[in-house]
Amino acid sequence: MTFSLPGFDLDSFLQTTLAEDMGGGGDITAAAVIPADARFTGVMDSRDAITVAGLPVAEAFFRALDPDVRIERLVQDGDRVAAGTDLMRIAGLARAMLTAERSALNTVQHLSGIATMTRGYVDRILGTGAILLDTRKTIPGLRRLEKYATRMGGATNHRMGLWDAAMIKDNHVAVAGSVEEAVRRAKAAGIERIIVEVDRVDQIEPALAAGATHLLLDNMPPPILRGAVTLIGGRVPTEASGGVRLDTIRAIAETGVTFISVGRLTQSAPAADIGLDFTAVSVASP
Template identity: 85%
Template sequence: MTFVLDRFDTNGFVAATLAEDLGDIGDITSAAVIPQSARFAGVMTSRDAITVAGLELAEAFFRALDPAATIERLVEDGDRVAAGTALMQLSGLARAMLTAERSALNTIQHLSGIATMTRAYVDRIMGTGATLLDTRKTIPGLRVLEKYATRMGGATNHRMGLWDAAMIKDNHVAVAGSVGEAVRRAAEAGIASIIVEVDRIDQIEPALAAGATHLLLDNMEPSTLRGAVTLVGGRVPTEASGGVTLEKIRAIAETGVTYVSVGRLTQSAPAADIGLDFQMEG
């Protein structure tokens, strides 16, 4: 398998997911009902129009239990497909196929759901010049996968964790005493990327003067955002965040902000409807 993500153990994830399902005894239903030598052929199909993400991971579950399985991916991650599109054909040992089925489907349904919602947001702001960002509001342990899915939907990843940029929020400011002091401390620590959350116009100049490299304009209405963007005047990138819905995002993006970040991409995306139909071979 060629699916490689930075800071993610794909083989470990597949093994742990299967172990969670198999427990100490294994797939007692398949073992009791399906002959050991029986073979299945199947087709994985999208039942809705979706943006695909997670095909190689789904394949990995089947290969983990039947390394000799014949598997053909019919589309690629990032593809937009119509309802009824066949995504993958596979053939192999029936017990292995059935045991891996749920883990494979759970994964591709979740990731494709995220990619599909992300694509809807990207489409909505097309032509505004703004870039869609995801957030750190991810399921613990699945961040790398979920952020991969947002990329498949056309978004750009924001911070991957607490380590790759400073983000000074209201609680940091409360402890430091002011926006300017919080930013000054981060700059003195030698941090190159300093994102500063501001929820008032009067916080912008102190943040910039102290060394902010990116302003997160939090929960501002479009009229306020437009004024903030004008005040910043291109000195640093600007990001609109907070309460962004599909209905609101175009008006927000049209204010001139550099980025719009949306937590619901990974918090609230419904699973895509993807099924897998098997039949006996021979």
């Protein structure tokens, strides 16, 4: 099964990651210790209750080194599984499987950690109507994969980069001279989506009058947020942002905001505890 993400080059990612691990010398341990025709079977399993993400990429790592490897995915990305669940069965050349193991596990552990944290936040706001967004606080080079993982956890992707919407913050306003001038310049440049960050209620009307199409309500406590949402009155979507935690997100969602953005989904998610145990099925003489 081919794994494809818009804007993500899977082949390049595989090659770069494997090259980082093998350097110019390859896997010297496997080459020295494991006969070339030895075969392994393996089971990847989760030691924690998780939301799964990254299995197709892990599969691609094994196939890159052993095109004839047999792989059976037992669950799918986006599935919620209990601790002790088998995720994938693998059978192929032992050297290839051992060489690809760490790259495959690193990817699944990282992406499943993001998906699992994301699902926890999504669960907290169920029934409120608020939509969870991710941010650009991603590891350089991994944005497409990390934002894929947040989708597997139930979030909606916000901006993929600096190119798909204008986001006017205080530093932009300081240089432009005012919110009105910053928005005017964005509109003059032909930008349709213009997000304006406000951290005080008195900034709302000027931003709307200037032509903001989305308001980011930054670091406002729930009582202030509720008043801001009432003032905006549905004229544009609203987004709560800044310092959102698992223990505070429900109260934020209940203010009526359209979106809540959480940077820690990609910035701070711990890796999921996932392992891969191998069994030798044939070992030839060296």
